[in-house]
Amino acid sequence: MSKTIAAVATGPAAGPIGIIRVSGPQTLAIVDTIFTPQGGGALSERPNRLLTYGALHSRDGKVIDHCLCCVMHAPNSYTGEDMAEIQCHGSPAVLSETLSALFAKGAVQAEPGEFTRRAFLAGKMDLSGAEAVHDLVTAVTTQAAENAAAQLDGVVGTHIFEIRQQLVDLVAEFLAVVDYPDEEIDSHLFDSACEILHRATSELYDMAETYERGRILREGIPCAILGRPNAGKSSLLNALAGVDRAIVTNIPGTTRDVIEETIRIGAVVLRLYDTAGLRDTQDPVEKMGIDRAMKQAQASSLILAVFDSSDHISDDDLMVIARTHGKRTIAVLNKSDLPSELDVQNIQRHFDYVVSVSAKTGEGLQELYDLIPKVVGMDGMSFDGSTITNARQAAALVRAAERCEEAFVAAQLGMTPDAIVMDAEGAIAALGEITGQTVRDDIVSTIFSKFCVGK
Ligand code: GDP
Numbered sequence: 001m002s003k004t005i006a007a008v009a010t011g012p013a014a015g016p017i018g019i020i021r022v023s024g025p026q027t028l029a030i031v032d033t034i035f036t037p038q039g040g041g042a043l044s045e046r047p048n049r050l051l052t053y054g055a056l057h058s059r060d061g062k063v064i065d066h067c068l069c070c071v072m073h074a075p076n077s078y079t080g081e082d083m084a085e086i087q088c089h090g091s092p093a094v095l096s097e098t099l100s101a102l103f104a105k106g107a108v109q110a111e112p113g114e115f116t117r118r119a120f121l122a123g124k125m126d127l128s129g130a131e132a133v134h135d136l137v138t139a140v141t142t143q144a145a146e147n148a149a150a151q152l153d154g155v156v157g158t159h160i161f162e163i164r165q166q167l168v169d170l171v172a173e174f175l176a177v178v179d180y181p182d183e184e185i186d187s188h189l190f191d192s193a194c195e196i197l198h199r200a201t202s203e204l205y206d207m208a209e210t211y212e213r214g215r216i217l218r219e220g221i222p223c224a225i226l227g228r229p230n231a232g233k234s235s236l237l238n239a240l241a242g243v244d245r246a247i248v249t250n251i252p253g254t255t256r257d258v259i260e261e262t263i264r265i266g267a268v269v270l271r272l273y274d275t276a277g278l279r280d281t282q283d284p285v286e287k288m289g290i291d292r293a294m295k296q297a298q299a300s301s302l303i304l305a306v307f308d309s310s311d312h313i314s315d316d317d318l319m320v321i322a323r324t325h326g327k328r329t330i331a332v333l334n335k336s337d338l339p340s341e342l343d344v345q346n347i348q349r350h351f352d353y354v355v356s357v358s359a360k361t362g363e364g365l366q367e368l369y370d371l372i373p374k375v376v377g378m379d380g381m382s383f384d385g386s387t388i389t390n391a392r393q394a395a396a397l398v399r400a401a402e403r404c405e406e407a408f409v410a411a412q413l414g415m416t417p418d419a420i421v422m423d424a425e426g427a428i429a430a431l432g433e434i435t436g437q438t439v440r441d442d443i444v445s446t447i448f449s450k451f452c453v454g455k
């Protein structure tokens with residue numbers, strides 16, 4: 001019999017309310033001993049999911065809170081087991097007293113992700129749905145949450161189940177004729193196999209391809225602000241972030257360390273790095289800062305190359321241009337509030353995207369905001385769950401697509417059924433890793449170990 005687990009489900013910071021979850025066969029018996037509903041009766045006899053007001057007791061029977069509690073009877077609960085949720089006051093004192101009361105009655109501390117793991121094992125959700133739970137807990141943007149919610153609802157799982165089932169049926173048909181002499185096998189079988197495998201291959205590649213954007217949706221993108229000293233990098237970071245975060249001065253070389261600020265632009269989370277101005281210098285400390293700026297630029301997916309439009313292009317600017325080579329870059333011509341001295345056409349020759357702004361007055365910032373999602377390929381994206389945000393799922397999709405493609409080629413060449421069956425089975429196994437139908441235990445453990453306790 002499985003153990004009854006308990007954990008605080010709300011964050012580590014004390015909030016007004018804290019939630020403790022309990023799941024497992026002993027749940028009802030245990031919570032009945034520590035919670036007495038107002039007006040009498042037992043909590044375990046209350047209807048499913050109905051919040052009940054009452055007194056919460058510590059392990060020595062003292063009343064430590066007056067709060068709300070509910071039970072969810074198996075199988076109609078998140079984990080499929082008997083569950084309870086205690087919504088008490090959020091102080092560490094109340095939460096730890098309540099937990100220790102539960103432990104004293106026989107519950108044990110839940111491991112990270114154990115509630116969701118039990119839900120997965122009970123068939124309440126497929127593995128891709130369980131992974132979406134983690135995405136929902138950590139979502140930074142509305143769009144990321146929307147996409148994860150759809151995946152929790154089974155958008156990915158359902159699609160994969162369908163494709164997988166078609167392959168399973170296909171394999172069954174070929175296995176039925178595997179011992180026939182070639183000339184006795186109906187050629188229609190190969191035709192329909194080609195059709196199914198071709199469609200599955202392209203659908204799987206399409207899904208895998210969404211990961212490039214999905215990763216950005218989930219993790220955001222690193223974006224270095226590069227430019228010569230005094231171009232206005234720190235001012236630009238402050239203007240974009242809307243706070244005076246980086247130190248702005250007119251003494252060149254002030255920003256010697258890398259300063260990070262995270263901002264949201266629609267669905268895009270941008271991790272901005274303000275860097276030391278690039279220039280030829282003998283100062284060893286400044287040199288180190290420049291070195292770090294170069295590394296930051298190298299590690300970034302997007303570079304904002306800042307130029308001072310009130311000045312001519314200098315050798316330092318040329319160094320900036322050289323550093324952005326081969327990188328997704330937006331040239332930001334700053335100080336548009338001042339008379340222009342910059343050879344704009346020269347800049348335009350080097351960059352696909354050029355925008356004029358004034359970090360001082362805010363002029364042109366909106367244009368830059370609008371441009372960024374476009375440049376990173378995130379404009380006009382849908383967040384209906386069709387975007388894969390998970391590296392594990394993306395890798396399995398590619399493997400499945402490759403095996404489908406091989407099976408397709410085999411079917412097209414009219415090769416023996418066992419060749420087709422072997423590749424199709426490889427694809428079936430890869431797809432099963434996404435849904436969790438065929439996945440190794442240690443992989444499942446790794447997935448859930450990344451969850452927080454209480455989820
Ligand atoms: P950084 O060295 O590239 O980080 O440049 P800063 O952001 O420290 O700015 C250098 C100087 O340029 C400061 O005196 C800023 O006030 C000034 N500056 C920055 N942006 C603008 C702008 O858009 N217009 C004007 N007129 N001055 C600016």
Ligand code: ZN
Binds near residue numbers: 233234254274
């Ligand atoms: Zn600076």
